[in-house]
Amino acid sequence: MSASEKVLAVEGVSSGYGAATVVRNVNLSVGKGEIVALLGKNGMGKSTLLKTIMGYLPVQQGVISLRQQNVTREPPHRIAGRGVAYSPQAEAIFHDLTVRENLVLGMPDPRRFDEEFARLCEVFPFMKDRLAQRAGTLSGGEQKMLILARALMARPNLILIDEITEGLQPSVIDRLGSALLDERDNTGVSIFLVEQHIQFALRVADRWAVLKLGEIDDAGECAAPSAAARIANHLAV
C-alpha cells in the first residue's frame, strides 16, 4: 500500500456548472489499495467532485491524473476504459433491462459473468433469484445495491462511490462495509467514497477529508482516535 503509487491524483482542481464554480482548488490523492472517504454537509460539492473526476463536468482549473497519466479532458467513457467504476448517488440503473443485463453492461468481458456473479452473491444474496427480474421493479434500496454491484463486476482498479449507504437497512450497510474491505484486500482496488454516514466512512476508509464550500477544509487518518469527533464537528450546523 505504498502511498507513492497514486491511482488517483487531483491537483488544484476547480469545477462547476456553467460559469459557476462549485469545487475550488481541491488537492487529494488515492494510493493503490487505499480507501479514502470524502465527507461534508449538503451542497458542499462532494458529488460535483466525483462527477468531475469521472469526466461528466469540465475541469475549470487544475489537473486530474490516473496512475500518473493526465486525464483532465477525457470524456467519461475513456475514464471508465481506464478501469474506473462509478457508482452514482441517484438512480442510475436501466429500468427496462433485467438485473443480469444491468450487471453485464458493467463488464468489459461478459464471459466472466458466472464467476464474478458468484462472488457478488455473497455480498448481495437477494440477487441470486432475481437475475431475470426487470431492474425497475426492484425496491429503492435494492437498486442502490445493484449500482454498486455493477461497479464491482468490472473488476476496476478505482471505484468512485457516491453515498451508497443512503436508504439501506443497517445490516446491509454492515455487510457492504465488509465487502468493500474484502474487495480491497483481495484485489488491491482503490476506493474513493463520498459519505454522510460517519461510522461507515471511518470503519471502511484509511483516510478522510471534509469538503466545505467546495474546498478541502480538514483531513486526517481514520485510525486517529479524534477522527470521529473532528468530522462530527464539521458536519454539525
Next chain:
Amino acid sequence: MTEETLASAKTAPATSARPRPEWQRVLRWGGLAVALLAVAPFVLDTYTVNILIRALFLAALALTVDILWGYTGVLTFGQSAFFGIGAYACALVFTHYGFGPDWAVLALVAGVVAAMAVGALIGWLAFYHGASPLYASIVTLALPIVLTQVVFAGGRYTGSSSGLSGFPTYYWDLETWFWVAGGFLTVVTCLAVLFVRSDMGRVLVAIRENEMRCAYLGIPVPRIKILVMTAMAGVGAVAGFGYAAFTNVVAPELTGFLLGTELLIWVALGGRGTIIGPVLGTVAIDVTSSYLSGSLPFVWKLLIGFAFVAVIVALPQGLLPELGKALRRLLRQTPPPSPVPELREKPPSNIVDHGRTPLFVEGVARNFGSLQVLQGIDFSARRGELLSLVGPNGAGKTTLIRCLADGMERSGGKVTIFGRELGRWPPEKCVALGIGRKFQAASIFETLTVAECLRIARFRLERFSVWSASPILDLPEAALRIVKETGLADRLDIEVRYLSHGQKQALDLAMVLALEPTIVLLDEPTAGLTKTERERIGGILTSLVERDRLSVLLVEHDLDFVRQISSRVIVMHQGKIVLDGSVAEVVDSELVREIYAGSGHEAAGVET
C-alpha cells in the same frame, strides 16, 4: 465575471427593489413591435410585405406549437389541422353562404368553435389518465392526415384537392392587411408571454418536467392539458381564418401534416420554450424561403435542411437563446436575476376533527404478475400519530405507500380515508382527501426555481393567476421552517437542478408540507441529509404530529431516528406486517435485530 454573477445574484433579493411588473415590460416591447410594424410597409417593397403578411399569420400558429411543445411538453404534429379549420371556415362561408361583416363574424366564430371542439376531443383522447406522451404525438399526427382526407372527400363543396379560391373577401390594400396581421400577432405574443411567465404558466412547465409529481401535488394534469390544447386550437383557427381571408386561396395543404411538421422545425430553430424565438424564427424562415425558392428553386430546401441539422447539433436550445447570450456578452451584462417572491407565513387553517379515523387499511394486496409484493396488509393510523414503517430493503414499504396514494395501485383490499373509501382514484383525487406523498428519490421540477417549485405545491389551495406571478409566497409554518433551516430560503432564485441531492430532498419535503396534508406519507424523507439536518426535520415532524395532530407515516432506515420520533412502529418483511407496536416493543425486539438491524446497530447501541 463569475464572481460578479454570483455577487449580483446574492445581493438581488436583499436590495429587493420591487421589480417592474411583468405587464409593463411586455407593454414596452409590444409598443416597440407596433411602432416597427407601423413603419415597415412604407420601407419594404410590395413583394416582401406580401410574404410577411402570410408569415405573420403562420408565426401566430408557431406560437401555439411553442406553448404546447416548448412549455407543456406535448409534441404535437397537429396544429396545422386547426389552422386549416379556421381557413376553410372562411373559404366555405364566403364561397357558399355569403360575404359581409355579419358573415365574416359568423365564419370566424364557426371556425374557432369547430377547432376548439376538435381540439377538446383530441385532448380528451390523448391525455386520459396514464396515457403515454407518445400517444398524444400519434393522435395529433393522425388528425391532419384525417382532416386532409375529409377535405379531399368534400368534392365541389370543399374544392377537393384543388381547394377553393377566388371567393369574395376583403380586398384591403397591403398596408391594412399588414397591420391587421401584425396587430394580431403582437397581441397574441404579448398575452402568451404574460401567460407563460405567470404562476399558471409555470404549472405548464412543471407538467413538462414531471407529470407524475404534478398529480401528487393535486394538479389535474389531464384537464389542464386538454384546456391548453383547446385554447391553442382556437388561436390557430383565428390565424388560419386571417390567412385565408388575405390570400384568397385555401388548399388541403393548409390542414396537412407537412405544415404541422414544418411548424416544429421553425419552433426548434427559433428556440423552443421562448415564445419570441419561434415567432421571429417563423417569420425569418418563411421570408427567406420565399426569396430563395424564387432564385434557387431546389437548393433552398436543402439549405433549410442543413440549417436545421446545424442548429440542432450546435445550438440545441435554438437560435434566440444563443443570440441573447451573445448579445449579453457583447454588452457585458449579466442576465437579470429572476424575481424572487417574498416568503410569508400562512396562518394555520383550522383542521376540523370529524372524529373519524384518518387512515384505515384492510387486506391490501399488490401483485406484479405472479409476484406477490404485498399481501393482507391491515392497519390503521390515528390522528396525532407518527407511524414508522421499517423493514429490510425490498419488504414492500414503498409499494404500500404507493397503494395509499394512488387508487389504481392496489390489486386487492380496501383503503378508507376519513371514512371515505378510496376507489380507483388517480393521485390528484387522493391528494384532495388530504394525502401528501413524498417519493423516495427527490422528485421535483428540474428547470424551475426553488420558489417556483414551492409555488406549484400551493396549486390545490390557491387561485393561480393566468397573467401574473404573485410577488408573495404564502407557506404553512412547517414548510417555511424547512425552507429556512436547510438554507433554501437564500437560494429561492436558483434552478433546482443546481441544488445538491440533500437540498433537493429538503425541497421535496417542503413541497409536500406546503400542500397542507392531513395524512403525510414520507418515503425516506431524510435520506442524503446530515445528522443535524435530520434532527431538525425530526423536530418539525414531531411538532406537526403533536401540535397540528396530523398523521404521519414514515419509511425510515435509521433506527435511532425512528426511536426518537415515532409513536408507533410497524415492521414489514416479505410483503407482510410482522410486528405492530410501540417503539420499545418493536425496535429492541429480537425479530427486528434478526431480519434488519445487523451488528453495527447493536454495537452502537451498546456504546451509547
